[in-house]
Amino acid sequence: MVLNTRASGWLQLCGGLVRKKEGRGAATLSRLLGCSPSGARKVLARLTDAGVVARGRKATATRMKGRGQVMLLPVARAHGRVLALAEAVEGSGAVFSQRPDGAFGDLAPGQDANSLGTPEVCSAEQVVEAGDRERPDGAEFHADHAPVVTPVVPLPLSEGFSGEGRGGEGRRPERVCVREDQAADGEHTAVESALPVVEVGPFRGEKPGKSAVDEQGGQLAGGTQAGGWPKAVVGGKTRQQGRPDLPDDLGLRVALGPVAWLWAGLNRWQQDQVVAAVKAELERLKDLLMQPEGAPRLLADRLTDRLEETGGEARVSRPFGWITRRGLVQRPACSDVRCDDGIRLDTGGDCANCGNVIHFRRARRVRISADIDRELPALGVTERRRVLEDRLREYAVAEAEDFVWRREQARAEQARREAARGAARERGERERQEAAAAEAVRQELPCGECGRERSAGLCEACGLRRRTEAAIVEAGLVAATWAADLDDAADVAAVAAHVRSTLEADIEATHQQFLELVEPGELEADPVAAAAVLAFDAWQTVEQALPEYRSSALGRLGRTPEAEEEARRAYKTEQNRRWFRANPNGADAVAAATKAADTARERTAEYLCTVRLEQLRERTADRTEQAAAAPWAARLTALAECPLDGETAGVVIA
Incomplete structure (x- = not known):
């Protein structure tokens, strides 16, 4: 407080709004101590009772209560502010603590009463009422000290400050209450006291009570819950204390x-x-x-x-x-979601949309003014301004109505979209349920080939056999594209039969190799799985042979007259490039022409293969459609001849 006090003795008070209960002096002291305003108010009251601080209010011309003031009496005495000191004492009433006759301090009773300041400064006895019977006439106006403090030799004071006798270090204390809450034996233990007001001086010596900061700290320590969060007592009510530091993020x-x-x-x-x-x-x-x-x-x-x-x-x-x-x-000044008080959040510059809005409003005002000048040229300035404001108000009302209408339309459109999304979700859920039900029904169907129950219409082994058969047919058609006359159905059938026999021989060889690797009796343990494994082995054999048939067909089709002619044309075209015209038979020209010819030959072979396969498939499909479906009696007879699940192992092994 001394460091924030002027030479006149008046403390520099903080600005802003403060609570009326504590006052501006308590708010200032709370910032200096780092405590709550209520705790600072208690400290200020103790300092006032101790005679160190005087509080008053600034006089006003209307004789009403003015702004509160706080004076530090030692500072005022040290600088000779006798008049200010007298005014502070008169305005604050009893500012000194009551002192018994037997009290003693750092100064002996017989010393001069003006020892706190310079001899020219009047003592406080001149302004304090003489009716205080508790204080002897010879008592000194110095800070009170506890009897347990060892008397020290008073140092000569130059300016009358209380902190001058701290020694030769000349440093400031760490805070107001440092080392003043220690016991007389030097141990760092706080002195327990139930007194609400400290009755000794605030500058040096032991305090039997605790300051507002210590009381608050004791309450925080005593009110800590099991979870580790302290409780603070403010104004007689208990509330949860927040974290003093910002989050760790x-x-x-x-x-x-x-x-x-x-x-x-x-x-x-x-x-x-x-x-x-x-x-x-x-x-x-x-x-x-x-x-x-x-x-x-x-x-x-x-x-x-x-x-x-x-x-x-x-x-x-x-x-x-x-x-x-x-x-x-966020406070957008326009319809742009990136606008905040006319500033773009993404760029940090002025919002262009806000500028457009301002420009539109100014242009509208200019346009309305021009219309008024054209329609009512004889209007005066005041009347013209009134008409302009009326028309601007009409435009504003129209814009507000339009905004409300557009907002209602947007809400209706949003509701329509939400309803459409809900209907789509319901339709999707219904379709998923129908698909799940259909799949459950399909899973219950028996196999259409072997009659095995719960096979979803086709068991694994029969499905692999169908895929194997389709691959064998495809391999026969690929071989027929170059080895047979496409117009001769018998020739095509002969090529397909030859391919089938070759692939069946390969499948049989693969089965024999598999049976040699299987332990005896392993296939009989699970006949269904054994049939599926053998069917998969056959499908794999055909799938591996199919690329070889296709590669062979492309190689043969690449040597057809059509492919050779296309390669010859590509060779000539490449040689006639303008960068090869100077030396068409050079190494670079020949290499480029050869590469172009090979590419044209491969492309022609692929085209011929694709076209011939399409022709063969169409003719095969026509013959399949012309063939009448077998009657149910024949089909049932064929199904009756199929072995049951228990007989499948014997058939597979055979």
């Missing part, structure tokens, strides 16, 4: 940096709500920005701007409401 620390002082005044629940709101706003900003990592810095800038509008953190009376409802809220 770097993004949250950057975003909440401008309001760190407001954060410390929130309780834990409010801090959790603020963290959730900041996280939601950061996620929204990340979706709007091209560089999402800049969202915390952008939010911190927004909070800084809001604080500047408010006038600083000291002007915020309700931190939680201000942060959640004003500091974090």
